[in-house]
Amino acid sequence: MPRRLPKEEHEKRLKLYNKGLNDREIAERCGVSLNTIYFWRKKNGLPAHNLQSDVDYQKCLELYKRGFNDFEIAEELDATKAKIQYWRSKNDLPHNGKLSNEEEKRRMKLY
DSSP states (O other): OOOOOOHHHHHHHHHHHHTTOOHHHHHHHHTOOHHHHHHHHHHTTOOOOOTTTTOOHHHHHHHHHTTOOHHHHHHHHTOOHHHHHHHHHHTTOOOOOSOOHHHHHHHHHHO
């Protein structure tokens, strides 16, 4: 008989799923295999997240042109880094590895 998933683990996965993370990201954060998350999602009737959905790509481009990196864009738009990386790669845009001017100023204020 299969082991029942503890309520806390189910809620953790569901919270990550509802934030827009894909199966791989959820698996990494929960320390389980990709297949485990795939079967958990299917069992719960949850569709796979499309990496292109619900992101304002015009705003992505504006932030990218201002020097924001993938993490900063994702944070600003409340999206996953994977969605931003996917968008950037599909548009043949190189990685903005440096911090944006706004982020550098913000971090300087913290110290």
